[in-house]
Amino acid sequence: GAVVSQHPSWVICKSGTSVKIECRSLDFQATTMFWYRQFPKQSLMLMATSNEGSKATYEQGVEKDKFLINHASLTLSTLTVTSAHPEDSSFYICSARDQGRNSPLHFGNGTRLTVT
Amino acid sequence: GESVGLHLPTLSVQEGDNSIINCAYSNSASDYFIWYKQESGKGPQFIIDIRSNMDKRQGQRVTVLLNKTVKHLSLQIAATQPGDSAVYFCAEIYAGNMLTFGGGTRLMVKP
Numbered sequence: 054g055a056v057v058s059q060h061p062s063w064v065i066c067k068s069g070t071s072v073k074i075e076c077r078s079l080d081f082q083a084t085t086m087f088w089y090r091q092f093p094k095q096s097l098m099l100m101a102t103s104n105e106g107s108k109a110t111y112e113q114g115v116e117k118d119k120f121l122i123n124h125a126s127l128t129l130s131t132l133t134v135t136s137a138h139p140e141d142s143s144f145y146i147c148s149a150r151d152q153g154r155n156s157p158l159h160f161g162n163g164t165r166l167t168v169t
Numbered sequence: 170g171e172s173v174g175l176h177l178p179t180l181s182v183q184e185g186d187n188s189i190i191n192c193a194y195s196n197s198a199s200d201y202f203i204w205y206k207q208e209s210g211k212g213p214q215f216i217i218d219i220r221s222n223m224d225k226r227q228g229q230r231v232t233v234l235l236n237k238t239v240k241h242l243s244l245q246i247a248a249t250q251p252g253d254s255a256v257y258f259c260a261e262i263y264a265g266n267m268l269t270f271g272g273g274t275r276l277m278v279k280p
Contacts, residue, residue, distance in 0.1 A: 059212070094177060096258060096272040097213070146212050157203055158260065160212035 056080060057149050059161025066137055066168055074132045074164045076147030082127035083149035087158070088120070091144040103130040137168040177256060179275040188246040190274045192259040197240060199261035204233055204244045207256045207273070216244070216257075246276075254278045 056079040066072050076086055084105045089097040101122050102110040109122035119141075121133040130149075134141050146163040182188045194202065200221040205213035219226045219233045219242075226233050232245040242259050258273035 057212075094275075096177060096256075144210075148213075157215045157218055158205075159215065160205070162212040163210070165210075 057147065057159045057161040059147055059164055061164060062162060063165040064167070066166070068138055068168055069136055071133055071135045072137055072166060074134075074145055074147070074166075076130045076132070076149065076161050078128045078149045078159070081149075081151045083130075083151070084127060086124060086130040086147055086149045088122060088130075088132050089146045089148070091146060091163075093144075097146060100132075134166065137166070139168045142166055142168045177273050177275045179277060181277045181279060182249050184249060184251060184278050184280050186249055188244075188249045188253070188276060188278075190244045190246075190257050190276065192242040192244075192274075194240050194242060194259070194261045196261060196263050197237070199263040201262040202233070202235060202242055203260045203262070204231075204242075205258055205260065206253075207258070209255075213258070249276075249278050251278045251280060 058077045058079055060075045064072055086103040088100045088103060090100050091097045099112050100115045100120060101112060103122045103124040105124045105127050111117045119135055121135060124130040130147065132145060144163050144165050146160055148158045148160045150158050180188060180190060203218045204216045206216050207213040217226060217228045217231050217233050219235050221237060224235050230247045234243045244257060246253055254277055256273045256275050
């Protein structure tokens with residue numbers, strides 16, 4: 054089955070530094086990828102929709118300059134948390150969809166970010 | 170609509186009993202629906218899907234029911250097992266976009 058690989062699975066960084074998270078579709082091409090944020094015991098919150106070759110679409114309240122998204126190829130999207138602060142600590146999850154219109158979303162296993 | 174940051178409701182069932190998890194969706198034009206299971210510390214896993222031209226679909230121990238009249242989706246798990254303990258959430262797809270709704274339900278299986 055389709056696999057989405059997310060890396061790293063966890064990262065600890067100091068306040069003020071930037072962290073890049075990668076999301077790869079391993080056996081299919083993904084024109085669209087999605088980035089989510091999840092707090093403990095809460096649902097996934099959609100942050101942005103990443104479109105290959107174009108700018109990402111951010112959900113209301115998500116700072117695009119804070120969370121930089123790049124989708125340079127059909128198999129890779131990256132999320133960079135810039136100048137991270139402790140309140141950015143969270144579980145970040147990406148998902149990708151096969152190019153067919155009605156196909157399941159496949160999720161990565163998430164990245165646990167801790168900012169100290 | 171999309172639920173943001175809500176605390177998850179919990180369904181507690183006895184091992185061996187059947188579980189029913191419900192979801193309401195927002196867009197009557199949505200044509201594809203998916204149920205996902207998320208275990209602690211992991212990303213969501215696909216369980217079962219259903220297209221809008223169907224009202225029921227069965228998988229292994231799971232059944233999804235779709236009621237378009239009231240925009241309601243349910244997931245039935247037969248003979249619930251401890252390994253079914255997780256958070257379950259549904260998604261609707263409309264015109265190529267994906268929405269997450271309902272906020273998810275935490276299923277706890279008591280031995």
